[in-house]
Amino acid sequence: MQIDQFTRVLTTSIALLMVAVSCTSTPDEADEKTIAQTDTLDYFLLRPEVEKSYGYSNAVRIGNDLKISGVASMDDAGNLIAPGNLREQMKNCYADLGKVLKHYGYTFDDVVVENVYTTNMPEFINQSGYRNSIYQKNFPTGTWLEVKGLALPGQLIEINLEAHKTQ
Incomplete structure (x- = not known):
């Protein structure tokens, strides 16, 4: 039971960290140009x-x-x-x-x-x-x-x- 609880906490922490990083990072100009070209x-x-x-x-x-x-x-x-x-x-x-x-x-x-x-x-x-x-x-x-x-x-x-x- 403790392993399952640890796994859930770890998974939730990683997911929150990924969300935090994606919210604070901004694409550079090359990324924006690539996105515009593919669209x-x-x-x-x-x-x-x-x-x-x-x-x-x-x-x-x-x-x-x-x-x-x-x-x-x-x-x-x-x-x-x-x-x-x-x-x-x-x-x-x-x-x-x-x-x-x-x-x-x-x-x-x-x-x-x-x-x-x-x-x-x-x-x-x-x-x-x-x-x-x-x-x-x-x-x-x-x-x-x-x-x-x-x-x-x-x-x-x-x-x-x-x-x-x-x-």
């Missing part, structure tokens, strides 16, 4: 008309992190470019991803996650060497997934990214 969401629409009609944002930056939605090979009106040609669709996807990265001041060197969705994994594997021209320093983490279908008829590939910029 700020900056949305970007690459093709506003298309994205609004489908109901998504192409990208959102949260502090130093950038999340880019799956990008398909399409023109500004939302029409598929290069139906049936995975390599050309892949090139168009990376071109659009590059535009989004550039908008925020990022490059492919800042990409930490890349997820590829394709309807033809063997063909993607055959064409995956193209990625060597995109990722000059390091390859990001990610997943390659074969799917039954994608958003647009004839679409063979969709790629989404996450990037991070250190200060």
